[in-house]
Amino acid sequence: MWNVIAVFVLLAGLSVPTIGFAETIHATVNGLVCGFCATGIEKTFKEEASVENVAVDLESKLVTVELKKGQQMDDATFSKLVTNAGYNVVSIKRDKNP
Amino acid sequence: MLRLILACMLLAAPAVAKPISYVGGTMVMMENDETGNTLNIDYTFDPRFAAGLYAKKERGGEEYATIGPQLNALIYRWNLPDGQANIFNYTGGGASRIRGTTYATGWTGFLADYETRRIFTSYEAKFMAVDDIEVSTWQRARVGVAPYLANYDDLNTWAMFQVDYHPNKDRDITLTPLLRFFYKTTLAEIGVSTDKDVMFNLVQQF
Numbered sequence A: 001m002w003n004v005i006a007v008f009v010l011l012a013g014l015s016v017p018t019i020g021f022a023e024t025i026h027a028t029v030n031g032l033v034c035g036f037c038a039t040g041i042e043k044t045f046k047e048e049a050s051v052e053n054v055a056v057d058l059e060s061k062l063v064t065v066e067l068k069k070g071q072q073m074d075d076a077t078f079s080k081l082v083t084n085a086g087y088n089v090v091s092i093k094r095d096k097n098p
Numbered sequence B: 001m002l003r004l005i006l007a008c009m010l011l012a013a014p015a016v017a018k019p020i021s022y023v024g025g026t027m028v029m030m031e032n033d034e035t036g037n038t039l040n041i042d043y044t045f046d047p048r049f050a051a052g053l054y055a056k057k058e059r060g061g062e063e064y065a066t067i068g069p070q071l072n073a074l075i076y077r078w079n080l081p082d083g084q085a086n087i088f089n090y091t092g093g094g095a096s097r098i099r100g101t102t103y104a105t106g107w108t109g110f111l112a113d114y115e116t117r118r119i120f121t122s123y124e125a126k127f128m129a130v131d132d133i134e135v136s137t138w139q140r141a142r143v144g145v146a147p148y149l150a151n152y153d154d155l156n157t158w159a160m161f162q163v164d165y166h167p168n169k170d171r172d173i174t175l176t177p178l179l180r181f182f183y184k185t186t187l188a189e190i191g192v193s194t195d196k197d198v199m200f201n202l203v204q205q206f
Helices: A002-019 A035-046 A075-084 B002-009
Strands: A022-030 A051-057 A062-067 A088-097 B026-033 B036-046 B049-058 B064-080 B083-098 B101-115 B119-130 B134-145 B156-165 B173-183 B186-192 B198-205
Touching: A022 A075, A022 B064, A035 A051, A035 A075, A035 B173, A035 B198, A075 A088, B036 B064, B064 B101, B156 B186, B173 B198
Parallel strands: none
Antiparallel strands: A022 A062, A022 A088, A051 A062, B026 B036, B026 B198, B036 B049, B049 B064, B064 B083, B083 B101, B101 B119, B119 B134, B134 B156, B156 B173, B173 B186, B186 B198
16 A cells, blocks of 8 residues: 555656646847847747747847746757747746746 | 840849748748839748749839749848847849840849847848840948837837939939838838839738
8 A cells, every 4th residue: 555655656746847837948039129030939939849938028138938838948959949040049047837 | 225125124123121031931022113023932941041032023114024043141140139230142043034035144132231129221232134135233221210119019110211223224323211110920111212103012921
C-alpha cells in the first residue's frame, strides 16, 4: 500500500512542472519601431505549436510570448525565430504562471 | 522613334515597402501612379532573401508592359534600440512587350532607409535596360513624420514627402506629398503629385 502511495506522490510531483505551469517569455528586441514590419514577429511565433499567445509593444520594445501549458522554448530557438522575423534579441526573461 | 518612346515611358517603379518581410511571409505590393500600374509579389525564404515576381503596365498611349522574376537581398540591417536602418538590393530580368515586339529586359535597384517611430527617410536608385535599346535610371527620396506615436495594435499614420527624379522625362522632377496608413498587415498610401497625378499604393502581408 505504501509503495502505491509513494509512486502516486512521485508521479504527481513530476507532473506539476510540466503540466501545471505555462511559461511566459519577455524579450527586449532592437529595431522594433515599425508596426507593419513587426507583424512578422506575431506571424512567426503563432506558427509554433508551443505558442499560446504573442504580444508586441513598440513603446517598451518588448515581445511577450506565452507558451502553452507544459511547453518549452529555449533561448536559442526564441532568438532564431526573432531573427527570422528581422530583429535582434537583446535580453530574455521568463515567468512561470500556474 | 523607339528610343524616344522608351525614353518617355521607361519609368520603372520602386518598392513601396521593404522588399523582405519575415521567413515564410508573402507580400503583395500594388503601386499606381503617373508612370503606370505595378505589381510585386515577394516570398521571403531567408532572413536576407526574398524571391518574387515583378510586373508593370506603363501608362501612356503606347503598349508597354514588363514582367519577370526578381530576387531581393538584404545587404545590411542595423537593428538599433530606437530605430532601424537597411540597405537592400533587388535584381530581376524578364521581358518587355512594346508595341507588339518582345524585348529582353533587366533591372537592378538599391534601397536604403532609416526609421524610428517618429521619422522616416529613404533613398532609392533603380536602373533598367531593355535589350540593347535603352538604359533608364530613376531615383526617389522620401521623408516622413508620424504625427502621433502609434503602438503595434493602433492605426499608424505618416505624413510623407516624395521626390522622384526621372532624367528621361520632360519634367524630370516630380514632388508628391502623401499619407501612409497601416494597421497590422495592411498598408495603404495616397498622394497627389505636383503634376496633379493621383498615387495610390497598397501592400498586404500574408
